[in-house]
Amino acid sequence: xxxxxxxxxxxxxxxxxxxxxxxxxxxxxxxxxxxxxxxxxxxxxxxxxxxxxxxxxxxxxxxxxxxxxxxxxxxxxxxxxxxxxxxxxxxxxxxxxxxxxxxxxxxxxxxxxxxxxxxxxxxxxxxxxxxxxxxxxxxxxxxxxxxxxxxxxxxxxxxxxxxxxxxxxxxx
Numbered sequence: 001x002x003x004x005x006x007x008x009x010x011x012x013x014x015x016x017x018x019x020x021x022x023x024x025x026x027x028x029x030x031x032x033x034x035x036x037x038x039x040x041x042x043x044x045x046x047x048x049x050x051x052x053x054x055x056x057x058x059x060x061x062x063x064x065x066x067x068x069x070x071x072x073x074x075x076x077x078x079x080x081x082x083x084x085x086x087x088x089x090x091x092x093x094x095x096x097x098x099x100x101x102x103x104x105x106x107x108x109x110x111x112x113x114x115x116x117x118x119x120x121x122x123x124x125x126x127x128x129x130x131x132x133x134x135x136x137x138x139x140x141x142x143x144x145x146x147x148x149x150x151x152x153x154x155x156x157x158x159x160x161x162x163x164x165x166x167x168x169x170x171x172x
Contacts, residue, residue: 001056005049012045 016038 001060005052005056008052009045009049012042012049016041016045 019041020034020038
């Protein structure tokens with residue numbers, strides 16, 4: 001900015017010098033008019049330079065204000081975004097806790113039902129084992145009675161056959 005202002009000032013002075021040389025009066029009266037015009041040009045250039053400096057200063061201040069407002073707006077937006085995300089995260093965390101609690105509750109119910117079923121199965125298996133034992137005992141008693149009866153019959157038959165046996169025919 002300052003370089004631009006300096007450049008404009010130097011350019012103005014150079015133009016003024018060129019104008020002085022080119023329009024140099026041959027008479028004193030023309031010289032005075034020319035000097036007045038050069039002074040007016042210099043004054044105009046000084047006013048322009050002053051106005052440019054003021055405009056640049058105002059622009060810098062406006063840009064600084066706009067940049068500050070933009071930073072503030074960005075900071076507020078970021079803050080709001082973070083708060084919103086934190087809120088959503090907290091909601092998700094609560095939902096997760098509820099789901100976990102429900103899952104644990106369901107698992108406990110399933111575990112309870114499973115234990116009841118296993119207990120019922122154990123009881124049924126115990127009853128079935130008792131019935132099988134009783135059936136086996138009954139079968140073994142029946143087998144023993146039948147076996148004892150067959151042995152007695154065999155012994156009776158053997159006792160009768162030894163009395164009725166004819167050696168030359170080998171028949172009973």
